[in-house]
Amino acid sequence: MLQYKAKLIAPFLFITLLSPIGHTQQNQPIRPIPVTEKSDxxxxxxxxxxxxxxxxxxxxxxxxxxxxxxxxxxxxxxxxxxxxxxxxxxxxxxxxxxxxxxxxxxxxxxxxxxxxxxxxxxxxxxxxxxxxxxxxxxxxxxxxxxxxxxxxxxxxxxxxxxxxxxxxxxxxLLTPDAPFDRYLKGDNNALSDDAKKGYQLFKSYGCITCHQGVNVGGNIFEKLGIYKDFFVEPRKIKKADLGYFNVTGKEEDKFVFKVPSLRNVALSAPYFHDGSVNTLEDAIQLMGIYQIGQPIQVYDIPLIVKFLESLTGKLPESER
Ligand code: HEC
Ligand code: HEC
Missing domain, CATH: 1.10.760.10 (Cytochrome c-like domain)
Incomplete structure (x- = not known):
């Protein structure tokens, strides 16, 4: 499954490197939420x-x-x-x-x-x-x-x-018009320098291989604990921790989850399928250890947080 995904993402990253800065960011691996008319x-x-x-x-x-x-x-x-x-x-x-x-x-x-x-x-x-x-x-x-x-x-x-x-x-219930989406649409001032650095780090650390597309996630399954077992003592394995295995019954699908969307993630603490992670900082650090196999430098974490905060969009009109 991982290999299959790597093939899928490689062209995205290649295009990203070629895309000019300061213009509409059309070839980025994240796309803005479309602003659509209410159906009925x-x-x-x-x-x-x-x-x-x-x-x-x-x-x-x-x-x-x-x-x-x-x-x-x-x-x-x-x-x-x-x-x-x-x-x-x-x-x-x-x-x-x-x-x-x-x-x-x-x-x-x-x-x-x-x-x-x-x-x-x-x-x-x-x-x-x-x-x-x-x-x-x-x-x-x-x-x-x-x-x-x-x-x-x-x-x-x-x-x-x-x-x-x-x-x-x-x-x-879509939340378009996040600062990051405005940036993607060409408004270079929509993001602070820190958030822009955070986005570059999000790509260079490889977060983008799993969290991408219009929802910055929500479009592939991935195992939690690729580089290190997540479910070891004192964590007790419960049925819900088995993830996609509960759907397919296949051994390889144990601990596999839908990669969550990171849209509005700054507002939706606590995190992870079991709600065991209280802050974005902790979530980022755990992602480094378990999903990337490389610790995230302490001075990079606040920058990635700034980027994640820029994914907070506008509430739909009916809820403002
Ligand atoms: C008692 C709490 C509770 C109520 C009430 C509730 N939900 Fe949920 N909802 C959950 C939980 C927990 C999950 C995740 C379940 C899982 O992943 O196994 C969920 C998942 C969802 C999802 C999937 C989101 C995703 O990204 O996977 C949608 C959509 C949703 N609920 C819509 C609704 C709607 C519509 C209603 C009313 C008809 C509703 N929920 C009522 C707790 C609730
Ligand atoms: C190999 C795939 C993969 C990579 C790479 C990855 N993630 Fe994740 N991410 C996941 C999965 C799967 C989960 C769900 C974990 C769980 O449910 O317990 C998750 C959860 C999260 C969450 C919590 C979201 C929520 O609503 O609970 C955040 C925040 C996050 N990732 C950020 C990052 C950042 C930042 C990076 C890079 C440092 C990164 N991820 C790299 C797969 C990945």
Whole structure:
């Protein structure tokens, strides 16, 4: 898998070296988030209503927004969420912002689409512990939601239509216009000198081989612990640590995860699939040891942090 990836990235890096500085940075291995029109404003708005509603959870205590707060970072900023049963969730809650740009969903990539995420979440005892017939019945009983539904759809309330509206809303949760994206589009002043140095280091250390593309991640699987085993004492291996192995059952997929997007990463602490890392500084240092096989120099770390901070974009209009 690594070899395959190296082939894929090599042309990117080559082009990067050739690209002129101070012009539109068209050939960079990171691309700006596209600024797109809302698909169907009424559907997005109904999707938002559903997103904020606690009707999905079995005991009506949680909405999507409880764990993925759109006024924060699209996450809960907890190491792990507390499930309906009061027990700790299996993994750290990833952000919903820009999640539609990821090639797969969830840390272990078990969901191929956003529709899969909603179905998985609905049944998951740690998330909603519910089922569609119950949700549909509740929507019918909820005057405001039912009315919004009828404005959009004819006929019976269906799981497909509710899912469609939720997905439309999630697709609307993009955060374009980050300083780094403005820099890519040719605004040389959008980045401080430190952030520019940080970006060069991000490339020269090789972070870019895994975190690249429009989401600065979210487009390949990689093992956590390529150069050194991550899961050694006192870390205890839990099922969720096995990552993609839980999907394929193949030995080589143990500890393999979807490389997370680094968009808005300065806002989404704590980090890693298990929420075990509190600061960006620590995350960068661990990446050096486990993913690059080379320690990151202490004076380089604050510069890389500056670069990562420049990936914080603007909240979608509906959430400002
Ligand atoms: C109780 C907390 C909780 C609630 C409520 C919740 N989620 Fe999640 N969400 C999570 C966790 C934890 C994950 C990661 C699960 C994993 O990787 O196995 C996740 C993952 C996701 C992802 C995948 C992101 C990615 O990059 O992989 C999306 C999209 C998402 N949730 C959307 C939603 C939507 C929409 C709702 C409401 C229908 C919702 N979530 C409700 C905790 C929650
Ligand atoms: C070989 C692939 C690879 C390389 C190279 C790599 N990373 Fe990562 N990165 C990952 C994976 C996989 C994770 C998820 C780790 C986990 O879930 O526990 C991750 C997680 C992160 C996180 C935490 C994100 C979050 O939301 O939890 C940050 C920050 C990060 N990497 C930054 C960097 C930096 C900076 C570099 C270069 C010094 C780098 N990475 C190099 C694969 C890589």
């Amino acid at each position: 404003p009424e559907m997005v708005s109904f999707g938002r209503q559903l997103y904020m509603s606690a009707l999905f959870s079995k005991n009506t205590s949680l909405s999507c927004n409880s764990c993925h707060s759109v006024k924060r970072s699209g996450t809960d900023n907890l190491p792990k969420h507390i499930g309906l049963s009061g027990s700790l969730g299996a993994v750290n809650t990833p952000t919903v912002f820009n999640s539609s740009l990821n090639f797969r969903q969830f840390w272990d990539g078990r969901a191929k689409t956003l529709e899969d995420v909603i179905n998985d979440h609905l049944r998951d005892p740690q998330v909603f512990a519910n089922n569609w017939p119950t949700v549909i019945e509740r929507i019918k009983q909820d005057k405001a939601l039912h009315q919004s539904y009828k404005k959009l759809y004819k006929g019976e309330v269906t799981a497909d239509n509710l899912t469609e509206a939720l997905v439309a809303y999630i697709k609307n």
